[in-house]
Amino acid sequence: MCRPSVGWLLAKARAAPDRLPWASTACTARSSSQPGASALRSACAGCAGVPEAASAGDKATLPDPPGAPGSVAAPALAGSPVASVEAARGDVDDMRRIVARRAGCLFITEWSNRHSWPSIAPCESQQSIQIHPLLPPFTMSTHTDRALPTHRTADHALILGGTGAAGAAIASRLARSGVRVTLAGRGSAAPRLNAYPDLATLPWRQVDLRQPGALRQAARDCDVIVHAANPATYVDWPREVLPMMDAVLDAVAHPEVTVMLPGNVYALAPSPSPISEGAPARDGTENAANAKGRLRHTLEARLQAAAQAGQCRALVVRAGDFFGAHAPRGWIAQAMLPALNRPEWPSVPGAGVPPTVRRIWQPGAAGVGHQWNYLDDYAHTVALLLAERARLQRWEAFHTAGHWDADGQTLVARTADLLGQATVHRPRTQAFPWGAMRVVAPFHAMSREVLDMRWLWQQPVRLSNAKLRAFLQQDEPHTPWDEALRASLRIG
Structure with a gap:
């Protein structure tokens, strides 16, 4: 299974033009001429593709979002540049995301070159985080013992x-x-x-x-x-x-x-x-x-x-x-x-x-x-x-x-x-x-x-x-x- 690099997003989120491009499979990367393509291919190596996602305007039925009853919450971020709405809004022009769709859910697979990967720290409580004003908030999980790298290889x-x-x-x-x-x-x-x-x-x-x-x-x-x-x-x-x-x-x-x-x-x-x-x-x-x-x-x-x-x-x-x-x-x-x-x-x-x-x-x-x-x-x-x-x-x-x-x-x-x-x-x-x-x-x-x-x-x-x-x-x-x-x- 292709693990999310940052966290699961709430269902039915709509993409903003030129900001959140839809991807046809979980392993789809942007053009190799752009930085980050090699890192994305490595992160998604071995994943099975899923049918091409619907357009941003389609209202597909998606599974329950993380944090809903019966769902598994995603890990919490410590020191993330998106830990608050204000931080996300203030830095939105510096963020580029590749969004892929797998099993009806969206996850963020890459930050822009100007940001490091956030590290994951064990936590006893959940927190609601909003990545972008056009996306609804989502809940991050309470604990994990796996840390993501603090930054990527050279893109x-x-x-x-x-x-x-x-x-x-x-x-x-x-x-x-x-x-x-x-x-x-x-x-x-x-x-x-x-x-x-x-x-x-x-x-x-x-x-x-x-x-x-x-x-x-x-x-x-x-x-x-x-x-x-x-x-x-x-x-x-x-x-x-x-x-x-x-x-x-x-x-x-x-x-x-x-x-x-x-x-x-x-x-x-x-x-x-x-x-x-x-x-x-x-x-x-x-x-x-x-x-x-x-x-x-x-x-x-x-x-x-x-x-x-x-x-x-x-x-x-x-x-x-x-x-x-x-x-x-x-x-x-x-x-x-x-x-x-x-x-x-x-x-x-x-x-x-x-x-x-x-x-x-x-x-x-x-x-x-x-x-x-x-x-x-x-x-x-x-x-x-x-x-x-x-x-x-x-x-x-x-x-x-x-x-x-x-x-x-x-x-x-x-x-x-x-x-x-x-x-x-x-x-x-x-x-x-x-x-x-x-x-x-x-x-x-x-x-x-x-x-x-x-x-x-x-x-x-x-x-x-x-x-x-x-x-x-x-x-x-x-x-x-x-x-x-x-x-x-x-x-x-």
Whole structure:
């Protein structure tokens, strides 16, 4: 039997045009282009259909309403936004309901994106509640021991930085899982979306985070905001990172909106053992030389404060260095194998043979482990967590294990081997020219920023995913090294 999501309505209620659309069966959902369709289909999975409901003007004979003699009363709501007539009237413009008919009764199956699911609390008394001025009041039951989730899974996600490496990967995974996705970013999306065929049909919003009004408009009906936007270069971090977060928080339309932030290890202290979410951040004087670490610590603290103050929900998923087919600003493409960004390099696997590569730069010291995260695995993990939003606290942080390069040489060695197989010439590996960067750093801002992060290649920083595995009750998504590297190098 399909259980009512909120409560039973009194019989013979008539639908208001454009407010209470009739449904033909108990499992009928509104168009998949509207938010909430996936949640409704899940809630009604397995229900048997009933004959198409009569029009709103028909006066069909319906069973006794809940609360009538011999009927079973529905559960009472605690903290519901419809606990009074005045609250319902004041909020009616923000409510959208899908009404289905089963066995001659109506029940509400969905609230609008701007409301959370009300939770059910045991109660010793009945109460009469009126949902809408056009509907008669109905009686809610006295007790239950089953609680509904406090909010739904992501029905509409806005991806800031939608054509960046992490943003595009997360958008692709969410779209494939049935979530309605809107991409947003600076400028035109056309040049970058050519690399993501599965994202080409998604709506695009040109949004500058320095203009909060535009972002508020784009985020007004979203359940999830993925803040994957970064400043254009490392040099812009001190000036832009925190104002960008402030703009995102300013755009949150409702306290139940989840702001998801891809995290990194910049603010963490090196450790010989895997680092848990509860490890202290490496800030203050201890990390005085690492400006980006201090910024990252402040960024996450600002998001955490907003979540704990009830402004939004927050989810941070930390990872090591990203690699993948479309990571043009990652360490591999920018520093270790710059040829990946050449026009002659295949844009997709199987599109051709990559040009001959003579050398791969090795930035890490021999024997020092380094954590990498394959973008597709990371995006899959984020999608799994967002699908379980009902179980998340208002502030949650998770660590991913990714691909651990125990001696710091595995990724470079396997990359050289795979390129050798594809081009018949195996490139040699060579130590990254840190000394030359120190020479030019006084005159070159980008070199100074890269040198600021060298400590990540001199000391191991490995994340523990124990909390993640316990929460998901499964292993973290993990693609084997060679398969992930082949996709990243775009070779068949």
